[in-house]
Amino acid sequence: MSEISQLILDVGMNMLSHQADSIEISIRETNGSKPRVEITVIDDGRFEADAPRSFDFDQDYFERSRGLQRLHALAKQCNGRCAITHIKTGGTKVSAMLNTQGDALPPIGDVPRMMMCLTAANPYGRIRLVHTVDRRRYEYDTAGLRARLHKISLHDPQDIMRIRSEMSEQERTLRAG
Numbered sequence: 001m002s003e004i005s006q007l008i009l010d011v012g013m014n015m016l017s018h019q020a021d022s023i024e025i026s027i028r029e030t031n032g033s034k035p036r037v038e039i040t041v042i043d044d045g046r047f048e049a050d051a052p053r054s055f056d057f058d059q060d061y062f063e064r065s066r067g068l069q070r071l072h073a074l075a076k077q078c079n080g081r082c083a084i085t086h087i088k089t090g091g092t093k094v095s096a097m098l099n100t101q102g103d104a105l106p107p108i109g110d111v112p113r114m115m116m117c118l119t120a121a122n123p124y125g126r127i128r129l130v131h132t133v134d135r136r137r138y139e140y141d142t143a144g145l146r147a148r149l150h151k152i153s154l155h156d157p158q159d160i161m162r163i164r165s166e167m168s169e170q171e172r173t174l175r176a177g
Contacts, residue, residue: 002070003109004037004098010067011041011094012118012127020045020091022126023118029108029133035100036080037108039071044091071096078105112167115140116160123155131174138170 004027012023020043028038068084071094075082078098085093098105111131118127119142129140145152145163153159 003107004039004074004105005109005111005114007067007071007074008039008041009114009117011071012043012114013121014067015041015043015045015092016118016122016125018043018045018092020125021122022128023122024128025115025130027108027111027129027131031134035105037096037098037100037105039094039096039098041094042087042091044089068094074098074106111171112164115167116164119154119163120160123153131171133174136174138174140167140170 008025008027012025015023022044024040024042026038026040030036030038068082072082074080075096075098078100080097080099082096083094085095087093111129115127115129126141126143128142131138131140142154145154152163
């Protein structure tokens with residue numbers, strides 16, 4: 001079973017293949033008596049113009065994206081849901097709710113790696129993440145990085161590795177509470 005971050009990466013890469021310049025990702029983990037993970041991925045890409053407004057995701061859209069297929073299957077396995085919505089102004093919204101049932105839910109995985117892969121694939125666009133665990137959260141935003149670090153190059157491997165290292169530290173802090 002894939003890590004959740006790998007599924008999100010697959011969805012994000014699919015969005016980039018549809019000419020998205022901007023991708024916003026939200027991962028919200030809730031622990032406690034009813035643990036769950038909520039995922040939202042929104043892009044400003046080109047939704048397929050010939051796609052009908054309403055269609056059977058299992059047969060139509062999901063067949064074209066392996067990441068969406070796997071996220072949909074995981075949502076079903078976890079007694080959750082997965083939906084894809086066309087945004088009127090352009091783009092797509094993918095949302096999933098995963099209700100944890102024992103060991104049915106795979107680990108979140110390497111979120112910094114996921115973000116660096118998306119950033120490297122779209123160095124001039126905007127990639128934004130809000131990751132929340134209970135009430136703790138951190139944000140990653142390439143637009144904010146560019147504004148804060150004027151000489152940063154999001155297509156330079158050394159800069160990307162430095163940012164990944166910083167994100168890994170934030171992820172450890174988020175998990176530690």
